[in-house]
Amino acid sequence: MPLFSVVIPTYNRAALLEETLASVFAQTLTDHEVIVVDDGSTDETLALLARYGERIRVLRQSNAGQGVARNLGIREARGEYVAFLDSDDLWPPWTLATFQQVIREQGAPSVVMGRAHSFQHSREVSDLESGAPRVQRFDDYLASADATFIRTACAVAVRTEALRRVGGFSDKRISAEDYDLLYRLGIEPGFVYVESPVTLGYRQHAASSSRDFDRGYEGTVFLLEQERRGSYPGGAARRRERLAMLLFGLRHVTHWMLEHGRSRQALALYARGLRFHRVLPRWRYLLGFPPWVLATSLRSRR
Template sequence: MSLFSVIIPVYNRAQLIDNTLQSVFQQSFRDYEIIVVDDGSTDNSRDVLQTYAGRIVVLSQPNSGPGAARNLGVQRAQGKYLAFLDSDDLWFPWTLETYRKVILEKGEPSFITGKQYVFSSAASLSGVDNKGPLRVEEFPDYLASGDEWRWFGVSSFVIRRDVFSKNGGFDGGNVNGEDADLALRLGCADGFVHVCSPAMFGYLEHEGNITSDLKKNIEASERLIARERKGIFPGGAERAMERYSIICRHIRPCVLSAFSSGYTKDAVRLFLGTFKWNWKLRRFKFLVGALGMMIGRGVRR
């Protein structure tokens, strides 16, 4: 059994997947398997993947979204830990070796995340290195980590496979926000560690980023609110404030973006849906600012 199963969902990324795979092949730590799931691509992504026959496992499904694709990959996985990487992002040569060190030194935590390095061209990656000391933040679990941003998409995630399976995996719909949803469902799993330094993956900014779709982000925020109200996330009443802190951290930027982009009714709905939580968290500056935007724009179509 490998220490890591690397799970990569692919949808119409024929021009990018080569670079992503090469970044995995260049890892200094070699005890891993690579599982790539083609999520119904309509370009020649599948042809590109076939050129790596024997080095990767390729699975296919009708287009169902990245969450479902990752879940399919996990079904085939044999590694103790699942290391997720999106098909437009890159790892650095030290990424898996650093995660291995964290796993050994921190007692096999359930959930590990890594710091991102945002880039828009390969040239900007030349200055990234791992010469400084390893710096991490360690918490009893994810809910205890507070409302500071500590991860940046699913390429940040390394999850012990038994914990992932116990908590049901990713939302299988073709949606945004499946990363935040899973992180919250992992909220009480023993051991959460965030790697602050070095940077652990390169996040490519481009027009195809799924997180650039504001309407889908609004829908993802609504799902977080609904699932919290239904009691889906763990921790019970005694840990409600920790969940509110994390959920509202995700939703506040979406509220402001929705107001700014003219999605006024959506913004108002999210604002009202989280008003009590933000009030309890004493996020008065946000509440006053959002209320001012609401009054200034008026509720219109």
């Protein structure tokens, strides 16, 4: 059994996937298998993957979205942990070795989250520096609610048994399926955040899913609805921790949408969050956001 199963979902990204795979095969730790799940690509993806032979396991499905593709990879994984990598992102050579060291030194936590560095040109990832891991350890993911680090849900390694226990990813085509997974993993024992070194190069480009405003809106609505239904673990005793993270994310998304001219969606999310903000009020946001929406709308009409 390898320590890591590297799961890479991909859809029509042949132009970027080769560089992503090169970053995996450049890892200093070789105790891993590589699973690429093709989500019904119509470009040259399959021809590219065929060149790797037995170095990778290729799984195919009709186009069903990233969550479904990742779940197929989880079902087929043989490793103790699944490390997720998107097909447009890059790992520096020390990523898996860093995760291995953290797992050994921190008592085999259920979830290890790395730190991401946004880039546009791959040389920016090559310029990153390695080093001994500096980490923050928590009893579980929910216990990290008050931590101030930036949560990079696309830069995680998770115990395979824990992933299967919570049911993997949502099959909805939303941009928050990775955060939904983290909330469902919320009380699995052991969560470690790797402050340094950087373990993921997060590519910024026009086709990045993080720039899809409609999916961002739908994803945030989905997370709030899951909390309303009581779908996340921890019950009433851990509700404040869940809300601290959920509402932080909601505030970030509403600001992001407003900055990009999506004032109606931003205001709709603000309204949806009011019932939750009654539990954890942030008065500066609650009182200041509607006037900011109005001012932004007036400026856009000039």
